[in-house]
Amino acid sequence: MAASLALPSSVRPWSLSFRAFQCWLTVYRRIWRSSIWSSVLGPVCYLGALGFGLGTLVDKHSTASLGGVSYLAFVAPAILASGAMNTAMGEASYPVFGSLKWNRIYIGAQASPLRPADIFRGHLMFMVMRLAMNCAVVVLVMWAFGAIRSPWVVLAYPAAVLTGLAFAAPIAAWAVTVKVETSFTYIFRFVMMPLMLFSGTFFPLSQLPAGLRALAEAMPLWHGVALCRAFSLGTAAGDPAGMLGHAVYLAVLAAVGIWAGARTYRRRLYV
Amino acid sequence: MSQPPASLDQVLERPETEVLVRARGLTKTFGSFTAVDGIDFDLYRGEAFGFLGPNGAGKSSTMRMIGCVSPPTSGELSILGRDPVRDGSAIRARLGVVPQEDTLDVELTVRENLLVYGRYFGLPRRVIRERTAALLEFVQLADRAGDKVDPLSGGLKRRLTIARSLVNEPEILILDEPTTGLDPQARHVVWDRLFRLKQHGVTLILTTHYMDEAEQLCDRLVVMDHGRFAAAGSPRDLIARYCSPEVLELRFDPALHDVAADKLKDFSAERTEVLADRILLYVPDGDAALAAVRAGGLEPLTSLVRRGTLEDVFLRLTGRRLED
Numbered sequence: 233m234a235a236s237l238a239l240p241s242s243v244r245p246w247s248l249s250f251r252a253f254q255c256w257l258t259v260y261r262r263i264w265r266s267s268i269w270s271s272v273l274g275p276v277c278y279l280g281a282l283g284f285g286l287g288t289l290v291d292k293h294s295t296a297s298l299g300g301v302s303y304l305a306f307v308a309p310a311i312l313a314s315g316a317m318n319t320a321m322g323e324a325s326y327p328v329f330g331s332l333k334w335n336r337i338y339i340g341a342q343a344s345p346l347r348p349a350d351i352f353r354g355h356l357m358f359m360v361m362r363l364a365m366n367c368a369v370v371v372l373v374m375w376a377f378g379a380i381r382s383p384w385v386v387l388a389y390p391a392a393v394l395t396g397l398a399f400a401a402p403i404a405a406w407a408v409t410v411k412v413e414t415s416f417t418y419i420f421r422f423v424m425m426p427l428m429l430f431s432g433t434f435f436p437l438s439q440l441p442a443g444l445r446a447l448a449e450a451m452p453l454w455h456g457v458a459l460c461r462a463f464s465l466g467t468a469a470g471d472p473a474g475m476l477g478h479a480v481y482l483a484v485l486a487a488v489g490i491w492a493g494a495r496t497y498r499r500r501l502y503v
Numbered sequence: 504m505s506q507p508p509a510s511l512d513q514v515l516e517r518p519e520t521e522v523l524v525r526a527r528g529l530t531k532t533f534g535s536f537t538a539v540d541g542i543d544f545d546l547y548r549g550e551a552f553g554f555l556g557p558n559g560a561g562k563s564s565t566m567r568m569i570g571c572v573s574p575p576t577s578g579e580l581s582i583l584g585r586d587p588v589r590d591g592s593a594i595r596a597r598l599g600v601v602p603q604e605d606t607l608d609v610e611l612t613v614r615e616n617l618l619v620y621g622r623y624f625g626l627p628r629r630v631i632r633e634r635t636a637a638l639l640e641f642v643q644l645a646d647r648a649g650d651k652v653d654p655l656s657g658g659l660k661r662r663l664t665i666a667r668s669l670v671n672e673p674e675i676l677i678l679d680e681p682t683t684g685l686d687p688q689a690r691h692v693v694w695d696r697l698f699r700l701k702q703h704g705v706t707l708i709l710t711t712h713y714m715d716e717a718e719q720l721c722d723r724l725v726v727m728d729h730g731r732f733a734a735a736g737s738p739r740d741l742i743a744r745y746c747s748p749e750v751l752e753l754r755f756d757p758a759l760h761d762v763a764a765d766k767l768k769d770f771s772a773e774r775t776e777v778l779a780d781r782i783l784l785y786v787p788d789g790d791a792a793l794a795a796v797r798a799g800g801l802e803p804l805t806s807l808v809r810r811g812t813l814e815d816v817f818l819r820l821t822g823r824r825l826e827d
Contacts, residue, residue, distance in 0.1 A: 251623050255619045258611065258615055258618065258619050259608065259610065262610055263610075335608055337606070339602065340602075340606035340607070340608075343570060343572065343595060343598070343668075345623065345624060346623055347592055501572065502573065503573055
């Protein structure tokens with residue numbers, strides 16, 4: 233039993249993160265079926281109600297302010313981007329908190345060679361996998377509803393995953409510091425919901441007064457929506473600099489979250 | 504920094520064996536609260552070393568520092584010859600940890616819990632499978648390998664936690680209150696398994712507030728109180744040093760408790776402890792002392808003559824009971 237173990241001095245940092253990711257895969261294998269159904273149901277309901285229900289009404293009037301496309305084609309990429317935000321919030325809030333307080337996965341992992349930053353990055357890898365899965369489902373549902381206008385949509389998919397990561401990384405970095413779980417309710421209510429409603433998702437930002445519009449354009453979800461919409465409608469090629477701007481904004485937010493998470497996890501776990 | 508008691512110096516003078524953990528002036532503070540207050544110790548390969556003390560004595564903080572998940576505030580600490588802050592990951596690869604509260608994933612099966620844990624240590628799946636079979640056999644859980652963890656009893660979960668902590672074949676096993684919350688039978692099974700591990704050469708470091716656990720398992724122990732060592736030695740040494748050979752426990756009618764306590768002050772015991780419900784007389788001969796108490800006109804409701812234990816040592820050293 234007391235056999236000496238080789239020290240993992242040759243281990244690359246990311247391989248430690250990958251070990252933490254594998255733990256999440258094992259856990260996920262137990263629940264993936266039910267999680268798939270709920271990720272299909274969401275976009276089907278949204279596109280059904282908004283695209284067909286509300287859309288029929290909107291399309292009877294002029295759709296010039298939508299860029300001349302049907303309401304379904306207008307709203308679908310926004311559902312993709314905001315769905316990524318919601319997946320990120322779902323995966324980065326309670327699961328992170330619970331890994332400290334409920335099933336204590338982090339505490340167990342902490343006693344292994346994994347460092348707090350590895351535990352964070354491994355969990356984040358899993359969140360990206362969930363984002364990739366859910367966004368793929370939404371793109372398929374969009375296609376089934378005939379809501380896609382351009383083959384550029386293949387870039388809307390990574391754009392949506394990037395949008396999700398831009399939320400998941402900072403939220404996880406913050407969630408690990410949360411002491412009481414009611415904090416998450418406030419974020420859902422006072423951050424996620426306004427972002428979902430006012431980020432050019434259900435109506436173009438041109439409908440908003442100038443001040444509110446500037447505020448909305450500073451928010452991360454608007455950049456995700458704008459990027460996904462431009463690729464789905466095929467208008468991206470007309471504004472490459474704008475597209476790059478959106479992508480850089482989201483990438484910076486993700487990078488800040490990844491940087492901060494390594495620190496907040498360390499402070500929280502290594503006391 | 505507290506000076507180690509003279510007795511600790513004797514303990515430290517052991518034949519030349521390999522020191523696995525060395526601490527000098529080890530201190531941990533949280534804000535203005537000092538959890539561990541400048542302790543010195545050496546742990547040797549192959550021994551079972553216990554930290555005995557009440558809740559809040561600083562045992563868990565010490566365990567977390569040894570487990571490389573809590574950087575010391577000051578003082579020296581080396582584990583397996585390395586610095587826990589700089590080489591924490593490499594040190595943890597060679598440690599096994601049984602935390603105070605289980606951190607099993609209750610949604611997973613018994614076997615999956617070992618798989619996940621083995622992967623944390625970067626072990627190949629084939630190796631984990633082989634070790635899982637042997638470890639579940641060792642903790643007598645082989646027939647539950649495919650069961651979910653959730654419905655298992657506290658005792659079985661503890662045994663699974665122990666099996667999981669051994670998946671990397673650790674050189675040092677750290678156990679923080681390994682049997683707290685278990686029923687007596689489950690505790691005995693855990694003790695038996697830990698004893699076997701010790702026989703296999705695994706170094707055990709454990710904390711406990713059960714004196715019988717410390718007596719059963721520990722070659723050496725320190726009595727910890729308010730972040731310091733109140734005494735150190737083998738269980739037998741400590742009892743011999745700090746306790747009389749026998750203890751007479753007397754219980755009186757509550758109405759007479761104070762009166763009896765007063766009278767017994769003049770009784771020629773080595774020491775008298777008046778607890779809320781009992782009076783303890785530390786004497787060389789319990790039966791003779793009981794006869795003398797009765798001859799003095801005091802009639803206890805119940806009386807018990809027993810040998811001195813670590814609980815008495817603790818009471819003597821700190822003036823408090825262990826499980827308070």
